[in-house]
Amino acid sequence: MKITLLGTGTPAPSLKRQSSGYLIEVGNDLIVMDHGPGAHHRLIESGHRAVDVSQAFISHLHYDHCMDYARLVLQRWDMGADRIPDLKVYGPTPIARMTELLFGEEGVYGPDIRARIEHESSIFVFEERGGYPPRKSPAPRVKEVHAGDVVEGNGWQVTVGNASHVQPQLECLAFRLDSPEGSLCYSGDSGGVCDEIIELARGCDMLIHMNHYLSGTEPTTSYRKACGNHRDNAEIARRAGVKTLVLTHVLAQIDQPGIREQIMREIQQEFDGQVIWGEDLMQLTLAENGLATIEDP
Numbered sequence: 638m639k640i641t642l643l644g645t646g647t648p649a650p651s652l653k654r655q656s657s658g659y660l661i662e663v664g665n666d667l668i669v670m671d672h673g674p675g676a677h678h679r680l681i682e683s684g685h686r687a688v689d690v691s692q693a694f695i696s697h698l699h700y701d702h703c704m705d706y707a708r709l710v711l712q713r714w715d716m717g718a719d720r721i722p723d724l725k726v727y728g729p730t731p732i733a734r735m736t737e738l739l740f741g742e743e744g745v746y747g748p749d750i751r752a753r754i755e756h757e758s759s760i761f762v763f764e765e766r767g768g769y770p771p772r773k774s775p776a777p778r779v780k781e782v783h784a785g786d787v788v789e790g791n792g793w794q795v796t797v798g799n800a801s802h803v804q805p806q807l808e809c810l811a812f813r814l815d816s817p818e819g820s821l822c823y824s825g826d827s828g829g830v831c832d833e834i835i836e837l838a839r840g841c842d843m844l845i846h847m848n849h850y851l852s853g854t855e856p857t858t859s860y861r862k863a864c865g866n867h868r869d870n871a872e873i874a875r876r877a878g879v880k881t882l883v884l885t886h887v888l889a890q891i892d893q894p895g896i897r898e899q900i901m902r903e904i905q906q907e908f909d910g911q912v913i914w915g916e917d918l919m920q921l922t923l924a925e926n927g928l929a930t931i932e933d934p
């Protein structure tokens with residue numbers, strides 16, 4: 638199993654770190670987990686295309702986790718020219734409604750889609766790409782999922798759990814993927830020491846966890862419960878018994894020499910596994926022993 642970090646940043650604009658996105662190559666599938674702004678650009682930089690992606694899992698509907706969802710669907714539809722299967726999409730309510738509001742007849746992209754289906758010049762391009770008119774509208778196969786659900790793939794399965802983030806305004810999910818090639822848990826956005834994340838991640842080879850800020854600098858208690866920090870993450874990784882902890886969703890304020898080393902050192906005082914400071918386009922390959930090998934971009 639190979640994991641590529643597409644976006645390890647936050648909602649804050651950054652050229653170094655795009656917003657949340659992860660790419661998982663497992664079996665014959667190419668899965669994205671979250672697709673925030675910039676993540677799709679990173680997908681292309683990683684050598685992949687929208688048409689290669691088979692499944693998308695969205696953890697929650699904060700825009701920094703789903704803004705490139707529209708780009709993924711539209712570029713996949715455009716380049717796919719009706720020759721590839723529809724994208725399978727899994728995420729919390731109301732992702733089905735969001736999808737309809739984006740790509741439905743009355744949706745945001747409805748006029749664009751209609752023009753590409755009906756205009757002669759667009760039909761020509763569609764045929765050049767191997768399509769046979771009449772062209773279909775984009776129709777991602779959306780399934781809303783909730784904690785406890787299991788999605789069965791071809792040689793892998795994803796178990797859905799709850800994160801601790803901005804409920805009840807948004808349903809916030811975490812995902813665990815198990816396969817013969819290894820296992821990983823992605824926290825989505827989650828803060829505090831979340832027992833549900835610990836249970837979901839139990840025994841995983843890899844935990845990819847939001848590490849937004851330096852412990853002790855949280856402005857409020859509710860901020861700490863919503864956004865991950867390094868000391869809470871160390872406890873989660875230790876109690877879950879994972880082999881590797883990948884830190885992501887990193888604010889610029891902690892992404893600097895000195896602070897980064899302090900965070901890594903303090904995590905390693907509590908958690909004796911492997912700790913990785915995530916970077917955009919970092920590739921992580923799970924070995925037979927479950928440990929991750931890093932290929933830097």
Ligand SMILES: [Zn+2]
Binds near residue numbers: 697699802826
């Ligand atoms: Zn969020």
